[in-house]
Amino acid sequence: MKKKICFLVSLIICCLLYGCQIEANLLESSYEESDRNVANDCALCGKRRDSLMGYYRRFDSIGVICINSWGICDSQVRCYDEDTGKEKFEQSHSSTLFHSYGEGECAFMIQGMYERGIAEIDVNYGERSIIDWEQLSERLCSGCFAKFKNMEDRETDLTKSQYKEVCLVDFKTAEVYSLEDRHTWYMIRDYYVMVDHGEDSDHITIFYAPVRKGSHG
Numbered sequence: 001m002k003k004k005i006c007f008l009v010s011l012i013i014c015c016l017l018y019g020c021q022i023e024a025n026l027l028e029s030s031y032e033e034s035d036r037n038v039a040n041d042c043a044l045c046g047k048r049r050d051s052l053m054g055y056y057r058r059f060d061s062i063g064v065i066c067i068n069s070w071g072i073c074d075s076q077v078r079c080y081d082e083d084t085g086k087e088k089f090e091q092s093h094s095s096t097l098f099h100s101y102g103e104g105e106c107a108f109m110i111q112g113m114y115e116r117g118i119a120e121i122d123v124n125y126g127e128r129s130i131i132d133w134e135q136l137s138e139r140l141c142s143g144c145f146a147k148f149k150n151m152e153d154r155e156t157d158l159t160k161s162q163y164k165e166v167c168l169v170d171f172k173t174a175e176v177y178s179l180e181d182r183h184t185w186y187m188i189r190d191y192y193v194m195v196d197h198g199e200d201s202d203h204i205t206i207f208y209a210p211v212r213k214g215s216h217g
């Protein structure tokens with residue numbers, strides 16, 4: 001009887017070990033496989049798993065990025081059904097979302113009024129809200145990294161050449177837009193954006209304002 005139990009126990013252990021090995025092999029091969037298959041691992045234009053850009057890219061809307069922690073939020077200037085991807089027009093209640101990215105990092109408060117095509121975003125900066133270029137270069141392909149570098153180069157009034165870690169992003173084009181002080185308004189395709197600069201904060205208002213078409217052509 002004892003022998004039988006011993007045999008059974010060792011058999012089970014063998015099975016478990018073998019199972020583990022198979023699992024480990026599978027994990028390893030699938031990891032290698034996915035590593036090889038992902039041609040573009042860029043957090044802005046590619047398929048990087050820890051970036052929400054892959055999710056938001058299918059929606060025509062404007063988002064805001066906390067660059068160091070790569071937190072991406074939709075402004076909710078327009079709203080879409082997650083499953084069908086169709087745009088939603090009716091809004092039963094106003095939605096206010098709050099996102100914070102850790103101590104000393106930026107925080108967003110977003111109020112989307114998509115029924116009217118308006119969104120308001122309050123950005124609060126912490127003491128660590130300065131862009132970390134090294135970390136950013138690891139996240140992005142060279143083309144997308146250049147977008148950020150060009151954005152910084154265009155800023156003439158940067159204090160101590162420190163660039164803030166928050167920018168707007170057009171989900172459709174993956175273009176990024178600066179929130180530095182000299183910008184008070186701009187157009188992003190059909191979106192009119194106004195920026196009020198505070199001491200350690202920015203207030204952004206986004207209007208969806210496509211070109212109107214008259215009935216007389």
Ligand SMILES: [Zn+2]
Nearest residue numbers: 042045141144
């Ligand atoms: Zn890229």
